[in-house]
Amino acid sequence: MKIRIRRKRLSRSTGGDLLIFIILILGATFSAMPMVYTISQAFKPLNELFYFPPRFFVRNPTLVNFYDLFLLIGQSWIPISRYLFNSIVIIVLSLLGNLFFASLAAFTLSKYNFRGKKLYNEIIVLSLMFAPAVVQIPNYLIISSFGWINTYWSIVVPRWGSTLGLYLMKQFIDAMVDDFLLEAAKIDGASTFRIYWNIVMPIIKPAWLTLLILEFQNLWGTTGGEFIYAEHLKTLPHALNQIIAGGVARQGVAAAVALIMLLIPVIIFLINQSQIIETMGTSGLD
């Protein structure tokens, strides 16, 4: 805490700080607009949703859209909890596998020397730059040859080899984990896996928390449509999309759905960021 106060004093003028703060607030307000719009839409009664010219803010807020949504959810042929379950299973399995495999590989690539390491690092960087659109077809063929069509695995397993996470965590391990710390642990007789698990992973917590939020975002919207055709294996976004596909009459419900789809990532994001800050608070004390 002392350090922060001292740092702030380094040639900062109150006027300059204030100016920066005002610019930040203006920028943030502008950025927040679609979120505010989504919230505002969800509480608009139908007549306001169709008001022309469209208004940004709600005039007579109502909960009728949410009421309608829950009514429709109740009529779903497959219970909504099943879709939610599918979503949770897919997201949790994807995230855990991605995090574990990628951090283990990132640790090895960052801190050890072995044959092929340079080449491997090159391939990782290159793989980040290939357009995904043309890889879809070969990918489909591979997944179907494993017989994974209509299973969770079709979505889950490919995420375990996502290079974005590996590359991200490698940068953090390079920058944050001191070599002599690992040497000391090795002399104390810690196994490589223990070093990874008990020393490296806690230090790079901000890295994997950031990765979690990024990956969650990717996965949260997935309908599983490319690989999963069985209705009872589809995800929550698919079910909600089906509900709002009812056209004009479902506009209100669609606005409510948009808010729910937004709210969950926001909550996860806030928990996540406060965790990152907490880690920083404690690691700065030593």
Next chain:
Amino acid sequence: MDQNIPVNKRVHRELELFWLDIKRDKEQYLFLAPFTIVFFTFTVVPVLLSIVLSFTNFNMLQIPIWVGIDNYIRMFLEDDIFLIAVKNTLVFSAVTGPLSYMLCFVIAWLINELTPKVRAFLTLLFYAPSISGNAYMMWTLLFSGDMYGYINGFLLKYNVINKPIQWLIDPDYMMSIVIIVTLWMSLGTSFLVFIAGLQGIDPKLYEAAAIDGIKNRWQELWYITLPAMRGYLMFGAIIAITNSFAAAGQITALVGFPSTDYAVHTVMQHIQDYGTIRYEMGYASAMAVVLFFSMVLTQRIVQRLLAKVGE
């Protein structure tokens, strides 16, 4: 010395050394194995397959026919729209790539100085366009082509214009609007990474620097913060390159597909056109290969530049 030993012995010795190295580092290979298996199966193999496909004619129904470099010749000599797309992509990337990159860093850097709670809140607000799925809807409201569009309404009211402007259909404005919206949405992945990275810099570095005679925040930025961030900056650069060179989604959402006169048609949209609408996978793959190499080239240049940071 090596010349005196027969070739087969030399090869044999090399192999033996190689094997000993592998055995010594077996734990490392074991740690890499799970990721590598998945990564090769679902990324490397598909990429290699699509590179092979780029030399064929493949309509996804019949067996691919080998055509050599015909797809590549077609791209540059016969496909006028591809050349338009190349020009658009270059313009778009030259503006949005560097600007969005700097925006991510500068805002992360400014936010980093605030107290934790304010920081978390502002981070959320700046990241909001990446979370809200319907971010473009607001822009279509703003730039709506009739007189009720917010911007048209404003300009008409103050007599700046006397008839509504077709912002999203008129080729004169489309590129600028697409660029503005892209910049507005750019505080995504790298922004979060920069924030986490900045917070991870050891405060002792700054203390030491103050003792060594760092005078102001610009020196602090150049000599301490940027060098400490080098790895994250490379990460951000790759994200900026892929986002700008492979832009497509936000363009389709804003101005439709295809855009008027292909005014903002990008290479990535062209690839999607051939890959998912016309089912000419060979040609689409060839374009993806060209796009890939231009990204790699750019990345190499940026890498050289980043090496100079803090000197």
